[in-house]
Amino acid sequence: MRKIIGSTSAALAVAVGAALLAPPAAQAAPAYPFADPDPFYAAPADVGARADGDVLASRPVAATGYPTADAWQVKYKSTNSAGAPIAAVTTVLVPRGTPANRPLVSYQPFVNALGLECAPSHQLFTGGLQEAPALNALLARGWAVAVPDHLGPTSAYGAAKLGGRLVLDGVRAAQRLPEAGLGGSPVGLAGYSGGAMATNWAAALAPTYAPELNIVGAAEGGTPVNIGELADRLGGTRSQAFGLGFAAAIGLEREYPTRSPLGDGLNDEGLALRAQMSNMCTDSILGAGAGKSLPDLTNGPGILADPSGRAVMDENSVELYPGVPRTPMFVWHGSADPLVAIGPVQNTVARYCSQGARVQFDVIPGADHGTATMLGAGPAFSYLGDRFAGIPAPSNC
Template sequence: MRMRTGTRLALLTLWFSAIGLQPMTAGADPLPEPTADAFYDAPAGFATAAPGTVFRTRPVALTFYGIPTPITATQALFRTADSHDAPVTAVTTVIPSSTPRPGHPVISYQIAIDGLAAQCNPSYRLRIGTEGDLRVLVMLLQQGYGVVVTDHQGPRNAYGAGKMSGRATLDGIRAAESLPDTGFDGVRTPVAMWGYSGGALATGWAAQLQPSYAPELNVKAVAAGGTPADLQAAGRQMNGGPASSVYLMGVIGVSREYPDMQGLRDLLNDQGRQAEQVLSGRCIEEGAIAYPFRQLGDFTIVPNPLDDPRVQKFFAELKLGAAAPTAPVYLYHAVYDEGMPFAAAQQLARDWCAGGSKVWFQAEQVAEHLSLSVTETPAVLKFFADRFAGLPAPTNC
């Protein structure tokens, strides 16, 4: 269940007070959307820069449901790579803690963007005040962690494209570590990565890509919950349910990143093509209510597109688990998760364990997808604190 806006504001005010800050008064001018904001434009010659290179920065103030906060962050436009190694740019939002822990540890928090438009990205939503996960960031800052939040879906807003999200996450950390006046210690900075649901997709891909793509990063811990480890299995579980529209958005997002998938659009019927147009400019709040309780076959010329060999081959390439993280992992999942299949998360834990990862797989009996994102937070924070303290990582592989 989502908290009412008034409750959110009251809680945030308490959090600010706990860290010695007071909410500021409103009165800022409207902000341009990212598509109309030159800060997001890739500079000439960016393709020759190394991944993680910062091209421009700006200070920004963060707001929460109409109330400006005292939190000032730095946003950085940096170079990364898409799923096919082509150079692209992305933006990360970096918030050092005003009361840092020893060693200035950083948590890269991957928000579940789950949208198909530029205005869905946290770099924009944190500024206009519509990002509910700001309360998580405040909690991390209060505990002495620096925070990095990256627009991990890339310039095509490719919701569901795990490799793109993983690379952007890692390059966002690289960019953050290179910024001055943060207190971070460059590549020696101790880092943890955390995400839930769509944010866990980015986190999981970043974790398994890191040993080969960004081996210099000092990643101490990874936590991922409600993970969409197998997009095909997720489709079977979400098909016809309340989140069927969310899955349809993911299919559209992935198709933007993989040209080979464009041919699968031949399977769309008139309803499918209309749904693609309707959803393409929407964020999760509007998109989720567009086509609930619908069968995927309602949108295609075949009764069950997930049984099509082309679809099966494609989604097999998008499964998590082909490579193993070297950082310790806390993987948590609700046994009765109504959206993301528990069995797929179990298999991911097995695959990572088989590859040599130290994984603690936490199966929660009394939870579902939304509630687990809140109830497991204390365990995640303890896992991070213990890893930053150098304690041995637990494993139930």
């Protein structure tokens, strides 16, 4: 896996985004993305009558870039943070010639975007998904791979708890797709940075939200586990990556429109930038926000102290969620990561260990947020391979 700007700045994106959640009395409408022009993505009229994880529609697609696999896009039912039914999409890749019920890995890319055309189900086949080498490495092991659009149908970048639900319902949908032959497959979860947020949330939610899934292991690295901590430490800092943080604020506002009306906390420059970014992918977002800061775009101080904004941050901070994963976990982190502090990750792992979880926590000496991506991927995939093989999970709790 090559170093990419999306992984190195995802933590800053969430931090600055969370910092911008400052609801005053009046409310402004969120800046939602343009609807996807492909009717496949639209929710059917009866979506509310379906169970979470039910397949709403599916279609085979050409597996461009994945020459050993057959591929399907699967539309499925899930639930957003307000409890409303939504239609989501995952892409399922199955190596040709492998038996039924081979291992299935749900891989969560770090998606730093607001436009629906930036979703993995599009970028997988256009060359835009920079984690494609990781997917081919998984397929080469004979494993099936599900890649969910874990930001959901409004590209709610930063809404990590939603991402966890979408991962679990995406696994359900992949296993309910008859032609994929995955109904009895053991399941692994994997992701880095923004993808690790969705992965960790999926592992933590699974015991109560999807207890029927046979999740044998989860591997995650560089995980932002506490959005409020990131906001306090990094919010407002001028940076070339500020655009990603602002995009996270827009995404969180989309998921919590009545609790986080971002627009009312912005000055004219902030409102203009929000409108400009609302359909952008990562590179364009970075260019539009380069060198800006929170004070440049907001009306006044006190944003981080707002109780409603804090509640949204806490709701999406897995460190503060009382549930504990029951699947074994491999967690890795760079010791020199300036973006995602290691302390909250250590605290989260310690809590999991104290409540009986089996966690292998590897700290990579000298690695920052970007280099840890590559250095941890190989051990992470080997860890999942051992879980699929039935080898007892190690733990250094």
